Amino acid sequence: MRSSTVDLVLKNSKIFTYQGIISGGLAVKEGKIYNFLKEPELLRSDKTIDAKGCLLLPGLIDPHVHLRDLQLSYKEDFYTGTCAAATGGVTTVIDMPNTIPRTSSLKTLREKKREAEKKIVVNVAFYAGFPKNTNEVKQIAKEGIKGFKIYPHDPTEEVDFKDEEQIVACLKAAAENNLPVLVHPDELETIKTLQSELEKQKLSDVEVFLGSHPSTSEAKAITKYSDLGVKTECHLHICHVSSSESLVAIKRALSRGARLTCEVTPHHLLLTSEEIKKQGALAKVLPPLRSRDDNVALWAAVLDGVINVIASDHAPHSLSEKEKTFAEAPSGFPGLETLLPLMLTKVAQGDLRLEKLVDLTSSSPAKIFKLENKGMLLEGYDADMVLVDLKEKWRISPEKFHSKSKFSPFKNWNVIGKVRMTFIKGICVMSDGEILVPRGFGNVINGNP
Ligand code: DOR
Ligand code: ZN
Ligand code: ZN
Numbered sequence: 001m002r003s004s005t006v007d008l009v010l011k012n013s014k015i016f017t018y019q020g021i022i023s024g025g026l027a028v029k030e031g032k033i034y035n036f037l038k039e040p041e042l043l044r045s046d047k048t049i050d051a052k053g054c055l056l057l058p059g060l061i062d063p064h065v066h067l068r069d070l071q072l073s074y075k076e077d078f079y080t081g082t083c084a085a086a087t088g089g090v091t092t093v094i095d096m097p098n099t100i101p102r103t104s105s106l107k108t109l110r111e112k113k114r115e116a117e118k119k120i121v122v123n124v125a126f127y128a129g130f131p132k133n134t135n136e137v138k139q140i141a142k143e144g145i146k147g148f149k150i151y152p153h154d155p156t157e158e159v160d161f162k163d164e165e166q167i168v169a170c171l172k173a174a175a176e177n178n179l180p181v182l183v184h185p186d187e188l189e190t191i192k193t194l195q196s197e198l199e200k201q202k203l204s205d206v207e208v209f210l211g212s213h214p215s216t217s218e219a220k221a222i223t224k225y226s227d228l229g230v231k232t233e234c235h236l237h238i239c240h241v242s243s244s245e246s247l248v249a250i251k252r253a254l255s256r257g258a259r260l261t262c263e264v265t266p267h268h269l270l271l272t273s274e275e276i277k278k279q280g281a282l283a284k285v286l287p288p289l290r291s292r293d294d295n296v297a298l299w300a301a302v303l304d305g306v307i308n309v310i311a312s313d314h315a316p317h318s319l320s321e322k323e324k325t326f327a328e329a330p331s332g333f334p335g336l337e338t339l340l341p342l343m344l345t346k347v348a349q350g351d352l353r354l355e356k357l358v359d360l361t362s363s364s365p366a367k368i369f370k371l372e373n374k375g376m377l378l379e380g381y382d383a384d385m386v387l388v389d390l391k392e393k394w395r396i397s398p399e400k401f402h403s404k405s406k407f408s409p410f411k412n413w414n415v416i417g418k419v420r421m422t423f424i425k426g427i428c429v430m431s432d433g434e435i436l437v438p439r440g441f442g443n444v445i446n447g448n449p
Contacts, residue, residue: 005044006034008426013051013387016058016358017377026056028383028426035379049428051387054420057358058377059091059122059384060340061365063146064182064239064263064311066332067093067124069115070108071100076316076334076404078119079439083402084314084336085122086430089386089419092123092371092445093314093336094146104129104158106136109143113444120442121429122422123384125369127182132158134173141177144446146369147237148174152221153186153286162189164228171232179447180235180261180368185221185246186213186287205327206276213288215243222246226253226260237368238262240313242287244297247306254306261368263309266335266342267409269298275409281322281329283409285315299351302360308368310360312339316405334405338396342410344388344417371445383426392418400433 011025015036027034027043037043067081076084085093095112097103103112109128116124127149128140137148148170152161159166174181194212203211222238226249229236238250241262253260267285272292275283283289301307315332322329343361346352366375373381393416398408422430429437 005029007046008383009037009043009045009048010051010056010387011048012053013056014053015056015377016354018355021055026377031383031425032373033377033379033381033383049421054387054389056377057089057386057388058362058375059386059422059424060089060361061092061369061371061375062090062312062314062336062339062361063094063309063365063369064265065093065095065314065336066098066316067095068099068316069119070112074404075318078116078124079121080402080404081314081316081336082120082122082124082442083430083435084334086422086435087402087419087433088337089340089388089422090122090336091384091386091422091424092125092374094125094127094369097127097129097149098151098154102129102156102158103127104131104140106139106143109140109145116444117440119439120444121435121437121439122424122442123445124442125371125445125447129157130159130170130173134169137170137173138177141179141447145179146447147180147182149182149184151184153184153188153191155188161187167228168232171228171234175232175234180237181229182237182239183221183225184239184286185218185225187217187221190217190220205325209284209326210273210288213286215245215290215294218243218287219245219249222249223253226250226256226258229260230256230258233259235259235261240265240268240287240311241298241301241307242268243290243294247297247301250306261308262306263311264298264302264307265311265313266339269295269302269310270342271295271409279409281324281326282333282407284326284329284331285313285333286331302352303356308360308364310339310343310357311365312336314403316403318404319407322407333408334398334401334403337401337403338408338410340386340388340419341394341396341415341417342413344390345415348390348416370447383423385423386419387421387423389418389420391416394418402435
């Protein structure tokens with residue numbers, strides 16, 4: 001056997017770089033991108049993969065994912081959730097803390113990491129929730145998280161978000177530890193007040209749901225938190241921006257000097273609340289799907305750079321939970337396996353430039369969440385990559401998802417662009433829907449605050 005110089009050569013590819021697309025190959029050595037090659041056959045390698053003319057992109061980084069493991073693992077677990085990620089071309093996810101138990105103690109964070117190490121097939125980093133005692137923030141931060149997530153509308157949160165002093169203490173503690181705070185922009189009191197007013201009227205459950213989570217509440221929460229962010233010099237990341245009113249609030253906050261980044265989901269870009277009439281609780285999500293005008297405003301904000309990230313908000317639930325009455329059914333649906341094909345379809349239709357898509361789904365989340373050596377195809381960077389066929393037309397079939405949640409509001413959508421292979425550090429973890437690595441292959445990513 002001839003001696004090997006690199007670990008992998010990928011040939012016949014079109015490689016995405018910000019300087020343009022390179023036709024040729026790429027070599028990987030020790031998990032890193034070694035070099036780009038016009039004539040890859042000149043390099044000795046243990047393994048060669050023929051990309052058959054497909055496009056190689058940096059693996060997606062999805063900073064808004066609910067993997068659900070520990071006691072909600074009937075909805076999703078670290079294995080199924082990361083298999084879904086690999087299938088969707090996502091090589092790194094950041095896991096949300098609203099699990100049972102909540103990731104708001106050192107003990108639970110460590111337990112999650114241990115469990116993840118046994119099960120994950122892609123890279124996973126974690127967020128935490130704030131502990132009741134802000135003195136513990138430092139210890140949790142040191143354990144290597146990527147930020148603190150707050151749900152001011154969630155009565156089970158340990159912090160009282162009615163109390164501005166507590167919020168300020170949290171934001172200060174995060175800023176001192178050089179970590180962002182991710183905000184689900186809504187307020188429990190506002191929801192409760194609106195709900196009780198609406199329930200007195202003869203309205204349907206859907207109308208009560210939509211009416212108690214209006215765009216005005218979202219925009220108000222964004223303004224409130226970004227003002228507190230300015231006061232505490234804390235970096236805030238606004239999750240799942242869903243409305244034009246929220247964009248106005250974000251632009252205003254940015255002009256006041258807030259350190260603010262924000263994300264949008266494919267469902268808020270592509271769907272409206274009309275979907276609830278067709279799909280019922282399957283299309284129930286928070287923030288709710290809104291109007292066509294909101295879709296249009298969100299696309300404009302994506303294109304003009306106000307929105308920094310497209311994230312899935314992969315929020316799996318069991319089908320039996322989603323089949324409850326509209327009022328009882330939980331909000332959310334899976335998104336890891338549909339994000340990239342939906343967005344590649346927009347690229348194919350000429351509505352989104354490929355460079356912009358790569359920035360929103362890889363480069364920009366890598367920068368915001370300090371994922372070093374990730375998010376771009378550059379020599380020396382981690383060989384976390386996704387190979388896509390830009391031309392393949394196919395239909396979304398949720399029954400084939402790797403996620404435990406085998407439903408989607410995008411069921412039967414015709415899309416253009418298919419994920420062929422996903423690589424983590426130069427190893428092919430998924431090929432044509434098949435997972436090729438054992439449980440635990442992926443890496444837990446620690447932060448570097
Ligand atoms: O619809 C949602 N589901 N929105 C959220 O913010 C939370 C998520 C979940 O955890 O199910
Ligand atoms: Zn949320
Ligand atoms: Zn979420």
